[in-house]
Amino acid sequence: MADAVQQSWVPALAVARERAPPRNGLQRFMRRRSTLAFAMCLPLILIIVGLVAYPALYSIYLSTLNKTQTRFIGLGNFSFLLSRDVFWMVVWQSAVFAITAVLAKALIGLITAHLVNNLPTKGQRKWRGMLLVPWVIPLALSSLGWWWLFDPTHSAFNWLIVLLGGNEIPWLSDPYWARFSVILVNVWYGAPFFLIMYLAALKSVPEQLYEAAAIDGANAWQRFVHITLPMMRNIIAITVLFSLIVTFANFDIVQIMTAGGPRNMTHVFATYAFMLGIRSGDIPLGAAVSLFMFPILAVAAVFILRGVHKRGREIG
């Protein structure tokens, strides 16, 4: 990026000077390329500072107050949370939810991407278009559909299971089944994203590599392990880390399908923060809960940034 900019700004300045000699210092300052560039970024900076950076810092301040926000209590909210069993359950459930869902999504994405890539080129578009539909439907609305599929008395899944001679499954009323169900919905929603990313990555692997491997007598599995995986390693890492952040911070599915129940056992950080902060009106405690997400997300973010930079260098 840097050299691109340097190349073009020299003639630009020269032309600007030739065209209209600025009369005073202010005018000259306003005409300067960097001033204009900064002015064009100003709305973006205002949004980032005012609506992301400031709230993030404000959140830290909020989390040190008591419930009525009248008194400074230091780390009181954090120590209160750490002493509660429910909070530890939320930590555990968020981790299990994010890790299992992301692994399942990555695996399904990888498999389906290969399957689609096997098809004749003409048919790929149609299949890709069809398989991406879960990603396109707003998650809140498809979660509502899933909720109805899991309805305790009318579950259409249970109708099929009973038809096949099984027992009805308490999808959302049994804590463990409920945990399974929210993960299932997340996998359903997110796997198509992985499919699209991996399919794009598969297409970027040079065909000659496979031809060379075929001549050397490599079978399909060897080609996958020694060519496809190394070529896709970076994009797999970026996608997994990115999805880890999004899944870890997910709100819609749990809020709609279980609202954290039964017995708080499906709560993730986001829904627990919502329940404490907005529903119960303890804003500082809610802020403290969501701040616990921060270190985990920050680590993932650093790795993504590194991966993106590396990939940028590979391409350029």
Added chain:
Amino acid sequence: MTATAIAAPAVRRRAASLSRDRRWALIVSYAFLILFAIFFLLPPYYMIVTSLKSDGEVARMATNPWIVADGVTLDQYKLLFTQSDFLVFFKNTAIVTVCVVAITMVVSILAAFSLGRMKFWGSGVLAAGIFLTYLVPDTLLFIPLFQIVRGLGLLNSYWGMVLVYPTLTVPFCTWIMIGYFQSIPKELDEAALIDGAGHMQMLLKIFIPVALPGIIAATIFAFTVSWAAFVYPMAFLYSADQQVLTVGTVTSLIRADVYKWGMLMAGALVAATPPLVIYAFLMDYYIAGLTAGATKG
């Protein structure tokens, strides 16, 4: 000469087995893809089926729930449009989305042009900062933003959504626009400069037309994100006249303890239609925007 003559039948046999392998692989691929397609399309299919049933059939459990047994009826949709606040939600969502898309595109095109083509003190740091902002999830910010929105008197107003949604859309759109702008050859802007064009003219006459595919992809992204946003309206809006589609469908259409599943599903489907229509017609742009985040930069 002799070597090739000997090798020829072996190669042919090998080629035949390869093509047989390939046909086999194709059959297996189709079989598994059909299974995955069923998994992926089952919920939307079931939502459509439910929305076409009468209340009586939805409640009765004797018949196969996966098909419409008593005949297709559009009563649920009629009910949705006449007996509920659905149209108010739709109007609110449309207003919010149009405003957010407009704000997002102006802000991110200006910033991306500046960061991708010009340079100023700290522009490199800013570019990295944009990417990090994109990774900050809304669920980390909704509680402090609740306080801020309340302080501004915008709690329970959809204008509050117009204020906060750009945090979801602007960073990513700027990020992918930087990539698109950087891919434009520098000869083009040099030619424009020689012809005496200013920076704004260069942006309007060259960059925007040339990067139009990227702009369309970014617009689609901004549209789908603001249409589907759920956390912020869930936390900041509570009365029906200000509610947006996602939260309105999930909360307000449910009356007391009676779940009108047919109408709920009809509502969810109608609410999901605009993103689906855009996807159907602009699939390539949609996918370009989706993959741009990780492959450009």
